Amino acid sequence: MRRMLVTGGMGFIGSNFVRYWRERHPEDTVVNYDLLTYAGNRNNVADLEEGPRYRFVRGDIADARQVGQVLAEERIDTVVHFAAESHVDRSIAEPQSFVGTNVLGTQILLEAARRHGVARFVHISTDEVYGTLGPEGLFSESTPLAPNSPYSASKAGADLLARAYFETYRFPVMITRCSNNYGPYQFPEKLIPTVITRALRDQPVPVYGDGLNVRDWLHVHDHITAVERVIEAGIPGEVYNIGGSNERTNLQIVHRILQELGKPFSLIEFVPDRLGHDRRYAIDSAKIRSQLGWNPLYTFEEGIVQTVNWYVSHAEWWQSILDGTYRRIDQAGRGGQSG
Ligand code: NAD
Ligand code: DAU
Numbered sequence: 356m357r358r359m360l361v362t363g364g365m366g367f368i369g370s371n372f373v374r375y376w377r378e379r380h381p382e383d384t385v386v387n388y389d390l391l392t393y394a395g396n397r398n399n400v401a402d403l404e405e406g407p408r409y410r411f412v413r414g415d416i417a418d419a420r421q422v423g424q425v426l427a428e429e430r431i432d433t434v435v436h437f438a439a440e441s442h443v444d445r446s447i448a449e450p451q452s453f454v455g456t457n458v459l460g461t462q463i464l465l466e467a468a469r470r471h472g473v474a475r476f477v478h479i480s481t482d483e484v485y486g487t488l489g490p491e492g493l494f495s496e497s498t499p500l501a502p503n504s505p506y507s508a509s510k511a512g513a514d515l516l517a518r519a520y521f522e523t524y525r526f527p528v529m530i531t532r533c534s535n536n537y538g539p540y541q542f543p544e545k546l547i548p549t550v551i552t553r554a555l556r557d558q559p560v561p562v563y564g565d566g567l568n569v570r571d572w573l574h575v576h577d578h579i580t581a582v583e584r585v586i587e588a589g590i591p592g593e594v595y596n597i598g599g600s601n602e603r604t605n606l607q608i609v610h611r612i613l614q615e616l617g618k619p620f621s622l623i624e625f626v627p628d629r630l631g632h633d634r635r636y637a638i639d640s641a642k643i644r645s646q647l648g649w650n651p652l653y654t655f656e657e658g659i660v661q662t663v664n665w666y667v668s669h670a671e672w673w674q675s676i677l678d679g680t681y682r683r684i685d686q687a688g689r690g691g692q693s694g
Pocket of ligand 1: 362363364365366367369370388389390391392393395414417436437438439440441442460478479481482520524532533534536539542578584630650664
């Protein structure tokens with residue numbers, strides 16, 4: 356039975372992971388450690404709060420004292436590290452917090468986990484550390500790191516620290532680098548939830564530049580099962596790329612969503628491009644498929660229909676984010692530590 360610390364478990368991928376892990380591994384203890392920044396939403400896993408072997412702790416990964424205390428108190432043996440500042444546009448507008456959380460926070464967490472004797476540490480990274488591709492080729496685990504945004508540079512910094520903790524201390528850390536995720540509970544500032552929630556309100560849908568940038572989309576469930584394989588069978592010191600071989604231009608994504616919602620393409624509004632906008636990402640995930648036996652479940656078609664339906668039937672969830680009331684619940688209603 357594992358005793359697991361999940362950082363960032365109130366965010367998009369982390370909350371999907373926590374829910375999945377509680378269902379699939381009910382005998383394990385899960386401590387959800389999250390600062391509840393703007394991206395953390397306690398409503399995402401509200402249904403789990405009363406359950407056994409689950410605890411939420413509000414805290415900063417950069418707070419060495421609190422991290423050390425939780426690791427010791429809960430006798431943590433496994434860390435799955437999702438917590439990060441994750442939005443590229445915000446990193447362009449205000450890079451400093453990305454360095455604070457993604458670089459310094461990760462180092463503090465690694466150090467606390469090493470001192471505590473954690474047996475397995477999975478560092479969740481991103482394909483964006485590899486930079487951008489031309490029209491051909493795929494990112495493999497040996498592609499040189501060439502991050503282009505403050506976000507991806509901060510994630511690359513964290514990856515190099517994780518690598519150094521393995522090389523220097525033989526600390527058993529594994530790194531995953533996944534492509535773009537989509538699915539339930541994604542914060543409505545990323546492309547897919549932005550398009551769905553704006554189109555549902557008949558508002559213009561912003562497409563950056565010419566809309567021909569390519570991303571390799573993976574349903575969040577499939578990211579999580581890949582992380583599960585790495586927790587269970589990954590080799591310390593190794594990097595695992597995760598991707599769904601689902602390359603789409605942004606315009607293809609927007610068109611498909613508008614079509615699914617029965618909304619006109621005239622909602623599309625071309626807006627100035629993102630600074631330093633990476634043109635194309637595409638992942639070679641042969642290593643995790645062949646070595647750890649991972650395979651994605653969702654086709655993009657199934658996944659996008661499921662995701663659109665989820666947002667249609669969970670309007671309260673995203674409305675409370677858009678009007679800011681989700682923050683009041685976090686802070687006043689149920690904020691602070693709980694056991
Ligand atoms: P998110 O922004 O939805 O959630 C991040 C969570 O981390 C939030 O709950 C936030 O409150 C928490 N957090 C932020 N700073 C913290 C701090 N200092 N201490 C403790 N908690 C803090 O992010 P996401 O999209 O779920 O991404 C999760 C991880 O996966 C990130 O590391 C990201 O780089 C990586 N990733 C994301 C994608 C994607 O498409 N979303 C793809 C590949 C990798
Ligand atoms: O590749 C993995 C990365 O995917 C993760 O590491 C990041 O945490 C995650 O945010 C995501 O980064 P992107 O920048 O690719 O995602 P985003 O949803 O912000 O944008 C996807 C594409 O859509 C990108 O080419 C920019 C474009 N875009 C985005 C928004 C929000 C638009 O055209 N219009 C928009 O309104």
